[in-house]
Amino acid sequence: MARAPQTLFDKVWARHEVSPETAAAPAVLYIDLHLVHEVTSPQAFTVLRERGLRVRRPDRTLATMDHSVPTVTAQVFGGVPIALDSAARQVRELENNCAEFAVELLGLTHAERGIVHVIGPELGLTQPGSTIVCGDSHTSTHGALGALAFGIGTTEVGHVLATQCLLQRRPRTLAVDVDGRLAAGVTAKDLILSIIARLGVAGGTGHVIEYRGATVRALDMEERMTVCNMSIEAGARAGMIAPDETTYAYLAGRARAPRGAAWERSLAAWQKLPTDPGARFDREVSLDAGAVEPMITYGTNPGMVMPIGGHIPQRSDDPAFDRALDYMGLMPGEPLKDRPVQVVFLGSCTNARLSDLRSAAGVLRGRHIAPGLTMLVVPGSQQVKRQAEAEGLDRVFLDAGAEWRESGCSMCLGMNGDVVPRGHYSVSTSNRNFEGRQGSGARTLLASPLTAAASAVRGRVTDPRELL
């Protein structure tokens, strides 16, 4: 009997069922790769210790530190103590836990350390068809390579450490089809912000998204990561893109990707992953990439977003909307373009890969950031940092008056000493514009690296197409 056509998600899910779900119990789902970081793991290791359990598969577990680590070089390498005591304790605790439980750690001064969602793909650990979890909601990033990857809480971190499995109900599937060509100055960030605008911040709840269509196929690997990264901002725990030649070319030769005969075997398996013709999704949405413009957020969730030349919408009888604009110090009907900004942040698991730094440097080369503006450039990993330095991008940023830091989550979430001051406007390439996300009272405008760089030059919200 011919098997019913399956989606990419269906295939990955089926392959990882230790036992399928029943009415009474969820599936036991096997996890191929567990990424661990300092913030969401300490309490899980404590549970293991209390119960006398070990990490069952240290070979499928990799730890690094990114959220609470400093990005100031002297605090990372210079023997200067980490400024935040609590962060320093958390870093030490991860070091101790990894030593005690024999988990490999890419620690503070390791040459391969970085934001967990940057280093997984970079090292070749993130592979098509695999299941990947991490105690972080942006684990969806890894879906760009055709993995089923999603964020979990600390209790589940403990479950995976102890058993390499999770209890999971099968999510629904949502196809997002994108066709058409992105215009010059319009990036993958603008595309995903447009998709979130379309779906709404809860539109993907309960679903795994598969991004499909000619536009998605034409994206390079790092652009695909930017798209999948923000799936969670539409409420979806995971976003996936079917592997193809772009994926294989990206993975080939990476430090921890398969080699030789193992590569050939893996490749043969990966090539069977894409969604079969005629496979059904629970929902389908389509979008025209040609209509996407550079996007910027004006409110306090990523769904409150508009084209950069637009006007903030008017909405009556929506207290959440009024509250958000009040926090942002903005009025309905006004434009954002040309509004003065005080901070620009180029970084985060969304937009701190080499191609992001290159595109921002392209705008900043031979230019200077506006007087009084602070611009932080935080590479996504130490490898990205070295690659950027080898190309001279660090000089471009420094000559322009920006700060060039060590890798980490930095100003994306303000828990490591890098914060936006109260009341200041920040054009940020990160993923969340929630109240206080970049620091108490900080006002975040999410945008692409191009828009961030252009706005840094002018000191005002700027359409990057004016500077290209």
Place this chain on the structure above:
Amino acid sequence: MGVTTPAPFTGLTSRTVVLPVANIDTDQIIPARFLTTTTRADLGSRLFADWRYDERGEPRPDFVLNRPHAEGCRILVAGRNFGCGSSREHAPWALLDYGFRAIVSTEIADIFRNNALKNGLLPVTVDAATNAWLIAHPGAQLSLDVATATLTLPTGVKVSFPLEPFARHCLLHGVEELGYLLARLKEIETYERRERHA
């Protein structure tokens, strides 16, 4: 050693606290700067920190948790889409440490819902009309029954809410998922041999 199984949770009766805000994200429930802790202790004092306290750390008198009637309330009623954002389990830990045992909204984000259930915090999603009624009646006395997954309004009207059967079983009987998974290690090993993962 301190292995504790969760106490069975069959339901509760309590007055509500109403926070009529949509899309309350995990950064509002507990801001990231408090996540450098390595334990679960004392997070209740950080709950909704930026809404609850001013820049000097003084309680804002107009915030609902700082009003006398909030004392002892164990059910939080919120606007649509509660708990969106990060995977931080510190969010349900903070709500529980403060004293809440149930969250009512029209929608509750996936990761928050999972984290809540694993800690005995009951996520209750209701239709928009019921939620609007609850928002309009702060302090209403509600009963929540886990076995039947029903919410009873002070009017006597019963509203059912979705509760995943296994999660309901775990809540009712104080079953911890980790123990359930550990009991299935043989199957996991068989899977690993079959898929050559071992």
